[in-house]
Amino acid sequence: MKKEKIEEIKKIRVRFAPSPTGPLHVGGSRTALFNYLFAKKNKGKFILRIEDTDIQRSEQKWTEEIIEELKWLGIQWDEGPDIGGEFGPYKQSQRLDIYEKYLKQLLEEKKAYYCFCTEEELEDKRQEQMDRGLAPKYDGTCAHLSDDEIQKKINNKQQSVIRFKIENKKIKFNDLIRGDVEFDAGLLGDIVIAKNLTTPLYHFVVVVDDYLMKISHVIRGEEHLPNTPRHILLQRALDFYQPIYAHLPLMLNADRSKLSKRQGDVALSDYHKHGYLPEAIINFMVLLGWNPGTEKEIFTLSQLAKEFSIEKVQKAGAVFNIQRLDFLNGFYIREKPIEKLTELCMPYLKEAGLLVIGQMTQSKLQEVVEISKTRMKKLSDIVELSDFFFKDKLQFDKELLRWQKMGDNEVKEALMMAEKILSEIKKWDIKQMETEMFSASEKFNLEKGYPEKNKGYLLWPLRVALSGKNMSPSPFEIANILGKEKTLKRIENAIKLLA
């Protein structure tokens, strides 16, 4: 490589270059994360470039969504798409004149040519090659057209594309993750790099932009591995330096196919909406294909920025295992300061119509979240776990009140006993309630001939009366938050159910 070319890639610059044709994919998020971490670790720059040359499918709203979700994750970029830098603009739709210039250059140097073959002709050729047992590739028919012929066809408004001449040679390169990789470019066939001078295609724009933006390392998904020889050939034809490549292992479905919709959510925004925390998602994604080589498994983004190393990235694809994400998310939920967690839960409670402004004090709300949080895997779980605190009247089947083989009357007696004790209690706090109810339980069991140690006879009906659920926090925790008045009311309502 020429000396000045090496100079150009001395500074570490990486990029994430999504197409705004849909929501940000979790796979894409992970690619962004790895690029970001690589940049941070090596004191380089991380660039966000929007690949929106496909105007048919690109939409501004997706660009906005990508930006929003990346911000949410805490992945910050140094340049693009609206943050200035000397290499902008960072939206490809605003760089069309640049591509045109290079396209013309290739055309003039006869490294690219106009191709007028129609879809049908190409399909026929393809079919024929397949029949002969050959790998289908463009046969180069239009590569030999004279300038006059080309001009005539263009004047006739004949449909055309621009093809790049692929040299018939072996392309070898070193991938940071995979080591030496070799492709036989002779098998490729001349590729289409633009529909016309103002409509360049993916392979071409990527190469041009990575060069102009002085990208030192191209870190992308493994699905791009077969594209690399094409890009290298393009770089050589344009006299560009060759960046260093690193192809990340894919994120997989449970059946080991490339992660796709239908087997679960793939849009990062879906996970966001369901109440996954960015900390959990980051931690989960980074461990899919990377590990520090120690037994540490919990990482914050800033720790990762220090500890990440691309050499430790795995070669094989990794199955997206939602149970692990759930575990991590539950972990981070439990770690959250209660004020923060409460704040995060509020939108879900409001959306469910449970939380009406002014109905509950902030400190009460925090107590509700506090006793629910060990059961939460996602923020949205708060609704299901705590709805009974917000409702006036609980709906549940009276059968639920029954502990083991108790009869209706015995359940009723248990509730009446609980009501009596709680109504006479001096101090409305958990400790006090526990002490009084536990001793009452022993008395109750003795009277009824129940096993002495089983507190369920007294406590289960009470807990159900207060929560309306077969699983919930303890009746004392609930009663403590509900307050005496509501607690007694709920017990009475349960008793009525049995009448």
Add this chain to the structure above:
RNA sequence: GGCCCUAUCGUCUAGCCUGGUCUAGGACGCGUGCUUCUCAAGCACUAAACCCGGGUUCAAAUCCCGGUAGGGCCA
């Protein structure tokens, strides 16, 4: 079909480069127990893997060769 990539518990992985310390370690999940009115959380414990076949070597998860399987891309 062609090219390329990959291969350790169900899953994510450590170990492989620099063979012996590997009766293969950790985590999630599963199971059991403790705690316990229930469900969680927490704690403790259990089960669970070197894709197959050759070779090299005193010794191979680790090195070499050949299969097999899975995946990606192109069409």
